[in-house]
Structure formats: C-alpha cells, structure tokens
Amino acid sequence: MTKGAWGEAMLLPGLGSELLEGATFRDAATFECWLLSERRHLSAATEAIVHEAALGMMSQGNLERAISYAVRLIGMNALDENHQALLIRLYRLVGDDLAVDRQFAACRQLLLAELGVEPGPAVEAALRVAKLQVDGATDAASIEAIIESGLAAVGAGAIDVGVQSLRSGVALADVSSAHRLRVTSRLALAGALIHSLRGQDEEGVATLHAADEVAMAIAEPELAAEARAEIGYVDFLRARYDRAELRLTDARRLGNGSLAIVAKAEMYLGATASDRGNYPQALEHLTTAVDAARAAGETRMEAYALSMLGRIHLLRTDFSVAERCLNLSQELCEQSHWLAFAPWPQSLSGEVDLGRSLLAEASHSLDQAFARACQLGDPCWEGMSARGRALVAEAEGESERAFEILADARIRSNRLTDPYVWLEAYILDAQCDLGRRYGHPNTAAWVGSLGALASRTGMREFVVRSLLHAEALGDDSAGRAARLLGPDIDNPALADLLSRSATGDEPCSQPSPERCNT
Secondary structure, three states: OOHHHHOOHHHOOOOHHHHHHOOOOOOOHHHHHHHHHHHHHHHHHHHHHHHHHHHHHHHOOOHHHHHHHHHHHHHHOOOOHHHHHHHHHHHHHOOOHHHHHHHHHHHHHHHHHHOOOOOOHHHHHHHOOOOOOOOOOOOHHHHHHHHHHHHHHHHOOOHHHHHHHHHHHHHHHHOOOOHHHHHHHHHHHHHHHHHOOOOOHHHHHHHHHHHHHHHHHOOOHHHHHHHHHHHHHHHHHOOOHHHHHHHHHHHHHHOOOOHHHHHHHHHHHHHHHHHOOOHHHHHHHHHHHHHHHHHHOOHHHHHHHHHHHHHHHHHOOOHHHHHHHHHHHHHHHHHOOOOOOOHHHHHHHHHHHHHOOOHHHHHHHHHHHHHHHHHHOOHHHHHHHHHHHHHHHHHOOOHHHHHHHHHHHHHHHOOOOOOOHHHHHHHHHHHHHHHHHHOOOOHHHHHHHHHHHHHHHOOHHHHHHHHHHHHHOOOHHHHHHHHHHHHHOOOHHHHHHHHHHHOOOOOOOOOOHHHHOO
8 A cells, every 4th residue: 555545534535524424334344444543633633733723822812712722622632631721721811710610620520530530730730820910120131030040940950939930030021121031931931841840731832832923023033943843842742743743844944054953853853753653754854863963062952862763773673773872872861961861761772672682681771760760750751661661571471560560651651641642652552462462351442542542643653553453352354454554664573563464473563573482
C-alpha cells in the first residue's frame, strides 16, 4: 500500500460524510480497521484545533468567544482535565464565580464517577486564578529585576515563589511602556510553568499564545518564534502532532536564522516525526538539530537531540549507533549539570543493554535512572525507567513482578494532566506483548487501549503493533490491516514482526531477539 494509506480520509472521494456518520462496510473487515483509525484521528485533530482556537481567543482578550470554544471542548472530551481547567480559568477571568463553582462541581463529580479520582493540580490552579493588581507603572529596570529574581527562585527550587514573582513581572510589564518586556516576561513565566511546575502546561501554553500575539503586534518575530517553538513542544508532548509541526515550522521561519531557534525547532520536529513513526524524516531533523545546537553552544539542546536519535536507533534495534548517541547525550548532561534530564538517556541506554541481553548492565542503568527520576519527582522519567525495569524482571523469570511494575509505570507516567503521551503507548505495547505471551486476562483490554490511543494520535508504528497484538488474540482482519499499513514504516524491527506474523510465527515486539525466540 502506498503512503496514502496513512493520509487523511478526506483524500478518498465521498468518504468524509461517512466517516462522521459512523458508516460500516459489509465484508471489508480490513478496511474497517483502517477506517476506525482514521475516525479516531479526525476526532483528535478536531479537538486540537478547537483547543487552539480557545487559547487564541483568550490571548486576544476575547474571553466570551474563548468560553464558547472551551465549552465545545468539554463536549468533545469531558475527562480531559486540561479542558476543564481552561473553562474554569476563563470563567474566573470574566468574574463569573458562580459558573466557576458550578463547573468545578460538575468536573469533580464526573472524575469521581468515571475515574475514581479528584481533580488534579491543573484544575486546582485554575480555581485560584486572579488578576494581579498593580499600583501604577514601574520602570523597565525594576520589572527586569523582578523577572530575574523569579527565574533565580525557580532555578533554586523555590518554584511556587518564583512563579508568583514572574506573574507579577507580567502584570507590571502590561501597564508599562516597555512592550518587549510584555513578551519576555511571558516567555519566562511560561518556561517555568511548563518545564518546572508539574501539571501547569495549560496555563503555560495560554501564556505563550499571549506572548506570540504581543510579539507579532510589536514586530518582534524572533520572540514570536520562541513562543511558537515552546507551544510546539507542548503539542508534541500531548501528541497533537499536526499542530506541533505547524507551530515548529512557523518558529523556524520566524527565527531569522537564529541557530538556537533552528536547534530547538528541528529538535522537536524530529521528536514529533519519531513519535509518529516517520523515522527517516526524524533522523534528518535531529541531525540538523545536533549540528545547530553544537554551533550555537547549546549543550542541553544537543543532549536532548542526541537522546532522541538514540531512541530511534534503539527502536530500530541498531544498538551500536544507539549506544554512541546515548553515551554522548549522558556526557553532555553531566557537562551542563542537567541532572533533571539525565534519567531519560540513561533509561534508553538501559534498554539498549537489555536488547543485547546484558541484564546486569541494564538493571544497573535502569535502577539508577528510576532512583534519580523519583528524586526529581518527574512522572515521565519514572514511567520510562520503570518500563525498562519491568522488562528486566521478565527476562530474569519474574513475570508477575514485571506485570506489577508495568502497571505502576503507567500510573506514574499519567499521574499529572500533562503527560508525555507517546510513553503511555510505549508502556501499553510492553503490557500487550507480555500479556499475550503469558496469557494475562487484561491483554485484550490493553490491546484495545493501545489501538485507540495510537490511532487517535497518529502514532503509526503503534497502530500497526496494536493490530499485530489483536491478530495474535484471534483477529485475522487486524493482521491483514497491519501487513497493509506496516511496509510504509521504515523500521527493520517492525518489518521482522510483520514477516513473523505473515508466516504464522508468534511476534514479540520487545527488542531482544533471544527472548523473542523462546
């Protein structure tokens, strides 16, 4: 099948209305698999656009229009706490405290009834939103000092204090004549909210949209590029890949050749392409990012891009290249004192050792990465390292412990409202694989969850892997769909799985050939 198999359904004449109406097709089970995937992706894309529209209206000060979009978002996906937080924040900003109380009560009741959980930090923070009152104008030097002190507090670990100082800086900048500070103060605040204060990405993105709006109004395209690159990063994490690519491409265009902007945009474009299973494109972006970061002296960006290159080679079972990339990434983390990122490349290195059946080395790396992640309190790094530890446990013959650790890994990675969505799919794939091989009673549910998540977000390789898992559970049409879609993905490891499936061999999706043959 050509690459058009992964294109938008509207490319097929006359199919758009049937997609929306939920049509079915007799005696076309393989086509039904593809069609369900496209329906889910179209739904997610629509939700992402409405979300962006709400934030855009909010940044322009058109709060009533923003509220109307936020209400539509909750109609699409009421269990997304970020949508609930956005609507509550908007009600608070227009001064409708009754609507705030009503929406929070409805949100809390829904989450308790459906998920058995209380609203998380994002919703709680939205309840506390208030317009800061400032007493007259302040000179630019004083505002800059407030922003610097806020950033220093965040860097020292006093995140709440630092964020409050940065919010004050934004409020003071807005009543000053220093228009550029209106942008830089927002960029500083957004960076703290997104990269330091867990569970506050939604407020950070709203702040970035406002920064972008002001930057373009005062003809500061490079500042707008910084805002769009950060918006693209959050969209990448949330698996809103189409929007991420749009924002990151804009950032590169507006960056006026800045090497730092090129490095950041290419870094996240590469990560986005990798998440989607577009590996040749991802390698090109990430190689450009490494070169630009090195030329700009941006050591941390270089470390990040190298870790993502290492991940691609790990997924493609090219372990020697993966090892070189990940070792260099870890060295750069040490050089730049970036301990907050170190568990990510270390976890990936542990999986490289696991793929080579070096269990002692893998166990050491993954245990250390997990311990570091727990000290940092980072859900993503905890989940990633825990996944690897589960596979080590399984390789050592402790299958029950492996299932327990995987379940814990998934909980850890999703405990806040701003998780790295690809990681959940990665953990689910491991659960599906082990579940099939050990006959776990929850395997069918895991396969269904992986398929729904992957198709909704456009993670092409995980779509194919979910179909192969479904085939192993008895769904022959899923296997046929996998073999139609799979050849478009340039991954030798996946090609091997598809070949095994076609010949009736039991495929194993984890990167350890020795274990897969047992």
